[in-house]
């Protein structure tokens with residue numbers, strides 16, 4: 029693990045002698061401070077581009093901060109939920125068996141102690157190269173080895189994340205070191221916030237993916253759902269009603285034979301005719317509700333052509349097709365596309381009194397776009413889109429939207445109707 033600090037210029041020189049050299053020296057010090065600040069910011073920014081995990085990043089950052097402030101050790105301390113300050117792995121410069129790994133500082137509620145003032149108010153006193161009050165805090169907490177220390181708030185705006193501290197500078201700490209530490213505390217705070225929002229984003233992405241999976245499942249159910257309900261109805265109709273009816277017809281036949289011509293044969297004939305009519309109508313119903321071989325031809329073009337051909341034969345409407353879609357579209361998408369086309373065509377047949385209808389399908393923007401247009405009566409879309417009990421148009425739009433697409437209907441009385449929808453190819 030490479031935990032070396034970033035290469036930085038040596039620590040700013042301590043005060044020299046002679047008042048004449050002061051302006052030049054303070055200029056020099058300022059430049060040094062700026063260089064140090066830039067080096068610290070660069071160290072923090074480097075995390076954004078790196079694959080480092082957090083402990084590695086903090087160890088590198090601590091090493092950099094220690095070097096920039098001339099300290100032997102450095103550590104970040106993080107404020108926990110119960111107001112406890114605990115070590116943020118990993119510190120720099122501490123021995124493996126140091127007490128630093130066990131230190132927990134309970135912060136008082138009133139914020140009056142030395143460490144509270146640093147974390148909450150960003151105040152650190154500096155006396156002869158150290159913060160004596162802070163040194164005491166560390167020693168009381170079990171870090172007997174600490175000879176000097178300063179610390180600054182680790183924060184993101186008003187949010188307190190903890191503190192950053194440096195320890196044991198052979199030449200003592202300066203106000204510049206404190207200034208640098210504050211900058212580091214702020215920049216590390218922003219980085220922390222950025223990382224948290226990245227985590228949030230990751231969690232949101234996972235939730236979104238789960239929602240998408242649920243939506244895909246729902247959509248597949250819808251694609252198959254109507255057919256399933258019809259299948260159940262058709263089999264109940266076939267297995268129960270029609271068989272009972274056949275039973276009744278047989279009974280009637282027996283009755284006719286048993287009566288030896290005594291019964292009123294005209295009435296029996298009439299009853300037989302009625303029963304046959306009931307059977308015929310039930311069989312027609314059975315044909316109507318039987319799921320068309322799943323309405324899922326292997327090829328969409330074939331499916332549309334078949335549907336148009338039966339419409340032409342039944343209603344005498346001239347039909348045109350312009351289908352330019354691949355034959356290997358996902359079955360669930362095909363089912364949705366076909367259901368919408370079927371509903372649009374049924375509407376043409378039922379309501380439009382059209383003489384011609386055209387279906388066009390093509391791949392656009394990663395999805396299939398379909399236009400069904402007729403030259404019929406047309407209608408006022410706003411009035412007809414939500415007639416109670418009439419759900420065709422609404423269902424078309426819902427199916428498209430649920431699949432992540434859209435559906436528009438354009439019509440006016442006297443101008444024919446255009447139904448247009450788009451379904452993305454991947455659910």
Ligand SMILES: Nc1ncnc2c1ncn2[C@@H]1O[C@H](COP(=O)(O)OP(=O)(O)OP(=O)(O)O)[C@@H](O)[C@H]1O
Pocket residue numbers: 375376378379380402404405406407412413415417418419420421422445
């Ligand atoms: N192509 C069309 N030409 C003329 N009128 C239409 C056309 N399509 C729809 N309409 C009008 O819009 C209304 C609503 O259509 P929608 O498909 O929602 O219901 P529906 O066809 O009446 O009943 P269903 O619920 O069986 O589909 C229709 O009743 C009809 O008046």
Ligand SMILES: [Mg+2]
Pocket residue numbers: 371374375419420421
């Ligand atoms: Mg309809």
